[in-house]
Amino acid sequence: MFEERIRLSQLRDRIVTAEEAASLIHDGMTVGMSGFGAAGDCKAVPLALAARAREQSLRITLMTGASVGYEVDGVLADAGAISRRMPFQSDKSLRNQINAGEAMFMDLHLSEMAEQLRDGFLGPVDVAVIEAVAVGEAGIVPTMSVGNSAVFAALAKQVIVEINLDMPLELEGLHDVYLPLSRPAREPIPLTNAAQRIGLPYIPLDPRKIAAIVVTRKGDSPNKVLPPDADTTQIAGHLSSFFSHEVRAGRLGSSLQPLQAGVGSIANAVLHGLVDSGFSGLRMYSEVLQDGAIELLDAGCVDFACASAIMLSSEYQTRFFEGLARYRSRVLLRPQEISNHPEVIRRLGVIAVNTALECDIYGNVNSTHVGGTHMMNGIGGSGDFARNAYLSVFVTKSLAKNGDISSIVPMVSHVDHIGQDVDVIVTEHGLADLRGLAPRERAQQIIMHCADPLYRDALRDYVVKAGARGGQTPHLIEEALAWHAHYRERHSMRDIQTSPPASPRIPEPA
Numbered sequence: 413m414f415e416e417r418i419r420l421s422q423l424r425d426r427i428v429t430a431e432e433a434a435s436l437i438h439d440g441m442t443v444g445m446s447g448f449g450a451a452g453d454c455k456a457v458p459l460a461l462a463a464r465a466r467e468q469s470l471r472i473t474l475m476t477g478a479s480v481g482y483e484v485d486g487v488l489a490d491a492g493a494i495s496r497r498m499p500f501q502s503d504k505s506l507r508n509q510i511n512a513g514e515a516m517f518m519d520l521h522l523s524e525m526a527e528q529l530r531d532g533f534l535g536p537v538d539v540a541v542i543e544a545v546a547v548g549e550a551g552i553v554p555t556m557s558v559g560n561s562a563v564f565a566a567l568a569k570q571v572i573v574e575i576n577l578d579m580p581l582e583l584e585g586l587h588d589v590y591l592p593l594s595r596p597a598r599e600p601i602p603l604t605n606a607a608q609r610i611g612l613p614y615i616p617l618d619p620r621k622i623a624a625i626v627v628t629r630k631g632d633s634p635n636k637v638l639p640p641d642a643d644t645t646q647i648a649g650h651l652s653s654f655f656s657h658e659v660r661a662g663r664l665g666s667s668l669q670p671l672q673a674g675v676g677s678i679a680n681a682v683l684h685g686l687v688d689s690g691f692s693g694l695r696m697y698s699e700v701l702q703d704g705a706i707e708l709l710d711a712g713c714v715d716f717a718c719a720s721a722i723m724l725s726s727e728y729q730t731r732f733f734e735g736l737a738r739y740r741s742r743v744l745l746r747p748q749e750i751s752n753h754p755e756v757i758r759r760l761g762v763i764a765v766n767t768a769l770e771c772d773i774y775g776n777v778n779s780t781h782v783g784g785t786h787m788m789n790g791i792g793g794s795g796d797f798a799r800n801a802y803l804s805v806f807v808t809k810s811l812a813k814n815g816d817i818s819s820i821v822p823m824v825s826h827v828d829h830i831g832q833d834v835d836v837i838v839t840e841h842g843l844a845d846l847r848g849l850a851p852r853e854r855a856q857q858i859i860m861h862c863a864d865p866l867y868r869d870a871l872r873d874y875v876v877k878a879g880a881r882g883g884q885t886p887h888l889i890e891e892a893l894a895w896h897a898h899y900r901e902r903h904s905m906r907d908i909q910t911s912p913p914a915s916p917r918i919p920e921p922a
Contacts, residue, residue: 417575418625419548426625430456433541433572433624437461439470441538444564445484448477448721448748449675449700452557454541454574455630458484465493472496475529475537477559477720477748478522478675478699478792479503481633489515498534499525500790511786519780522699522793523752526563530594539623540568542615545583547573547625551617554587554745555579556632557721562589562615562747570623578629582736585613588718588744603756606670606697607716609744634726637702640681643809643840647678648685650843651765651805654836655691667693672757672797673704674766675723678807680704682765687711697762699751699793701743703728709742710735718744720751752796764797768808768837771862772824773855773871774885775831775846777806783896784825791828798833810839810864816904820863822874823892837862851885870908 418424434457437443447453453476464470465488473496474488485503488494494506499520501507509515520528528534542561545553554561555576565571590611592598602610640648658664668691673679683704686694696705696717706728708714722745724732732739750756757764768777769788777798778784780791798804806829808819819839831854837844842861846854852875859871878886899905 414627416581417546417577419546420619423547423619423622423625426622427627428624430460430626431463433457433626434460434464436570436572436623437472437539440472442473442475442535444475444537444540444560444568445480446477446542446554446557446559446561446564447480447484448557448559449479449723450481450633450635451700451721451723452543452555452559452561452632453480453484454543455483455576455628456574456626457541457572458488462487462491462493465491473498473535475499475525475534475560475564477557477561479789483633500792502789507787507789517787517790519787519790521752521791521795522748523754523796526560526747526749529560529563529567537564537568539570539572540564541572541574543574543576543579543628545576545579545581547575547619547622548614549619551612551614553584553614555583556723556745558587558589558615558745558747559720560748562591563749565615565617565621566591568621571617571621572624572626573622574626574628576628576630578631580733580736582740585740586743586745587613587615588746589613589615590747590750591616592749601750601753601756603750604759606695606718606760607744611746632723632729634729635702635723637680637725638677640684644678644681645685646840647807647809647838648682650838651682651807652685652689652691654838654843654845655689667691667695669761669763669802670695670697672696672698672762672764672801673702674794675700675702675792676767678767678809679765682807683708687713689713697751697757697760699748706732709739716742718746718751720746720748748793752793754796754800757797757800761802762797762800763803763805764794764801765805765807766794766798768806768819770819770821770824771806771808771834771837771858772821773858773875774851775834775837775854775858776824776827777829777834778824778826779806779828781826783900784893795829795833798829801835803835804829804833805836805838806834807838810841810862811866815864815866816906817899818864818867818895818905820858820867820871821895822871822878823887825893825896839864852879867905867908
């Protein structure tokens with residue numbers, strides 16, 4: 413059985429238990445683990461490591477591609493084994509520790525982590541743990557993601573490989589691993605088409621670095637994406653209508669530009685909405701392919717899709733594995749430093765669709781912090797795409813917590829994406845095209861088209877009073893975050909009131 417999975421006979425002598433492999437990881441080490449959005453993450457070594465951490469003092473710096481499943485972040489966090497974490501996470505237990513200051517979290521742009529590792533800013537990688545379909549003389553064939561696995565393998569002192577027998581061998585050939593040269597001798601990334609293959613179908617690795625191989629049989633944790641609802645269907649409809657308008661105006665072709673959609677139910681619903689939009693010949697250049705991407709491929713709307721990971725619900729994962737023969741020529745997985753690379757995103761003219769926690773009246777976006785202080789998941793790749801996209805779109809429902817929170821506020825409590833990086837904001841109520849608008853004009857469009865009627869009058873009142881004070885971007889500084897304070901104190905933003913400005917205008921600068 414192992415001959416086709418472990419293709420060097422001498423490597424078969426390195427098959428050990430998860431406990432034996434985990435014993436290579438010691439207190440204070442930096443460990444890079446495969447996984448991106450719980451796709452292609454490690455299944456056995458983290459559990460063995462957590463069991464040891466419950467018995468002895470063991471805390472590590474954990475690096476991954478993006479978020480990983482509970483079996484990595486959750487189990488290790490519950491065992492008290494994570495001292496530092498980067499660059500992204502989505503586990504409740506770990507999130508609580510981060511917000512309590514018990515685990516230090518470095519929220520990084522996903523495109524930058526490989527660079528910072530390569531340049532030595534983040535310290536050495538002691539051990540890499542990588543899930544694989546197979547391993548041979550030339551390197552490792554990953555499973556459902558590439559993420560940061562290639563740079564971890566290149567830089568780690570030792571590598572542990574988890575061979576997952578539940579992952580079909582037919583995944584081989586689905587990967588395109590390209591590693592940029594070191595600076596300053598680096599050449600341009602030779603990628604001019606989303607469907608272009610520029611790298612290797614495996615992660616290159618000297619087999620002498622492989623210290624242990626663990627055999628597992630376990631699928632990826634299913635992506636718990638919610639099906640489209642009335643609000644997300646409306647958001648998708650507004651965006652489809654906008655794309656059609658852009659085609660009629662001659663700013664987009666009939667097959668649009670390469671699409672990127674962020675992680676989450678709303679972004680996934682937007683993709684589902686494109687199935688009946690009439691668009692065809694689409695391509696995707698994204699960081700993650702969710703259920704909506706598979707639906708578009710099956711419907712014939714998308715000709716080709718590439719990303720760094722494929723993260724699916726149980727239903728769509730089964731569909732994908734059963735249809736691998738027809739997907740193999742239409743899907744590629746790349747390292748995240750390529751899937752999220754600013755140079756490539758700008759060159760290809762990507763249309764980026766990402767999710768906001770909240771937006772303010774001037775187009776600034778908070779995608780990470782609840783109430784300005786508490787980390788949700790992280791910035792992920794949204795910054796990579798927003799700054800460099802042909803069109804940068806942010807989607808959100810206009811309300812949260814049954815209407816007690818307005819997602820459109822006077823000032824966001826934390827800024828991840830400045831207004832200059834945000835072209836379009838969409839809620840279930842409508843779409844605000846912010847291109848070419850000054851701040852005061854942006855405020856009118858966002859309130860009119862995106863805010864819920866429950867909060868529109870209060871937002872308009874704020875704009876009038878702030879505008880009376882003057883300024884390029886008018887604010888009542890003493891009240892700009894009053895909506896968030898009101899929610900903190902009363903568990904609702906309802907009935908928020910703003911007071912008159914202290915003076916009709918502020919003095920001109922000297």
